[in-house]
Amino acid sequence: MRTLLVVAHPDPDALIHGLADRFASRVKALGGEVDVLDLHKDGFDPVVSADEYALWREHKVPDKIAACQQRLMAADNLVLAWPVWWATPPAMLQGWLQRVMTNGFAFSFDENGAHGLLSHKTGLLVNVGSPNSASLSAQYLEPIQGVLKYCGVTTLKTCVNWGIYPGADAERVSAALVAAEKFAEEFA
Ligand SMILES: Cc1cc2nc3c(=O)[nH]c(=O)nc-3n(C[C@H](O)[C@H](O)[C@H](O)COP(=O)(O)O)c2cc1C
Numbered sequence: 536m537r538t539l540l541v542v543a544h545p546d547p548d549a550l551i552h553g554l555a556d557r558f559a560s561r562v563k564a565l566g567g568e569v570d571v572l573d574l575h576k577d578g579f580d581p582v583v584s585a586d587e588y589a590l591w592r593e594h595k596v597p598d599k600i601a602a603c604q605q606r607l608m609a610a611d612n613l614v615l616a617w618p619v620w621w622a623t624p625p626a627m628l629q630g631w632l633q634r635v636m637t638n639g640f641a642f643s644f645d646e647n648g649a650h651g652l653l654s655h656k657t658g659l660l661v662n663v664g665s666p667n668s669a670s671l672s673a674q675y676l677e678p679i680q681g682v683l684k685y686c687g688v689t690t691l692k693t694c695v696n697w698g699i700y701p702g703a704d705a706e707r708v709s710a711a712l713v714a715a716e717k718f719a720e721e722f723a
Contacts (some may be wrong), residue, residue: 537568538722539610539655543617543628545575550699550708551662555616556714558660561716565723570606574627581630594639605633607655612722613688614658618699619675632682641686651687656721658692660715667697694718 559569617624696711
């Protein structure tokens with residue numbers, strides 16, 4: 536199984552990068568393949584330009600986006616690793632979804648409405664500053680889960696590490712690393 540692992544955090548020393556590394560190492564140790572897309576390292580531009588929006592009307596995308604779509608289609612699984620920022624994924628990841636999950640690639644319309652076109656087993660590997668809370672879980676995760684479901688994803692797993700912030704105690708950080716390794720077993 537091949538996983539496209541998309542990581543959205545500007546600081547390479549942030550814990551989410553450590554979790555993504557642990558996740559990738561464990562998938563590989565179990566015989567899976569991982570294609571890591573570090574959006575900041577890649578210099579990804581999350582903003583849809585007027586030119587790109589005009590291309591969408593012709594069901595086209597820029598070459599850079601076509602390359603992302605090819606990487607996604609070469610994978611069986613999609614895992615998104617991100618911290619919650621103001622109740623949402625960072626703008627970098629939201630922009631990646633907005634630019635890559637295009638009409639005709641990730642979903643299409645017919646007389647019955649919209650149909651998702653992706654069938655990737657998908658995972659959300661998420662760090663959250665607040666303590667665990669069912670209402671925050673719904674608030675933070677449901678919007679992105681809705682996007683993925685709209686695009687056809689039916690198997691959607693989550694690994695959410697609560698109470699994570701710079702300077703969080705070592706025990707919590709170790710537990711998050713162990714959780715990321717365990718999460719990898721779902722995608723090997
Ligand atoms: C701009 C910004 C906004 C944040 N917004 C939230 C928030 O809405 N809810 C929350 O629980 N934590 C919030 N946090 C805390 C982050 O979720 C936390 O710092 C992060 O998960 C730590 O993991 P990291 O070291 O991998 O970045 C925010 C942090 C930043 C920098």
